[in-house]
Amino acid sequence: QKEVEQNSGPLSVPEGAIASLNCTYSDRGSQSFFWYRQYSGKSPELIMFIYSNGDKEDGRFTAQLNKASQYVSLLIRDSQPSDSATYLCAVKVWKLTFGQGTILTVHP
């Protein structure tokens, strides 16, 4: 079983819709959770982090964490073509472990 698992996609959503990106992890001792966005040909940049169960909102982005079910998700409301990128989930136990990323395409 992979330590951090993401559906590689591509996930395609129309402009204005909600994009839902999911990530599951194997280690119940995981303490903190991060979402990075990587545009094609660019390096990853941190967009969200969450430590506690529940939701955390920042603008159009909402991170959701459920430790009992061992998943973390990222919701993007009012998706824009500029949100098209690969989204990397990262989970910290004793070290930071990345998933392989989900490709998101937002079409006009």
Place this chain on the structure above:
Amino acid sequence: ETGVTQTPRHLVMGMTNKKSLKCEQHLGHNAMYWYKQSAKKPLELMFVYNFKEQTENNSVPSRFSPECPNSSHLFLHLHTLQPEDSALYLCASSQEGVTSNNEKLFFGSGTQLSVL
């Protein structure tokens, strides 16, 4: 601009060459990292320097050799690489460091390496 600068952006080398990748961070961070990114694979941590002390060597082949002369600079020395080493090599830094749960990474733009 993230405050982490990597050079060169692109590198093509033969298997017998020796080259070095350079990374400089202007953020005053305490930890610096080398990651390898290959197509369709997760980011792989190679090396970490926490307060200039190497704390991670993730079973990386000895043909990769890191050097951290001070808290702002990081090098990755390459020699006798294999074609399967072709990948994007990313440098990153973090203020919090590897012992923190709040380990937020700032990445450089990467070096795209091709080994012929």
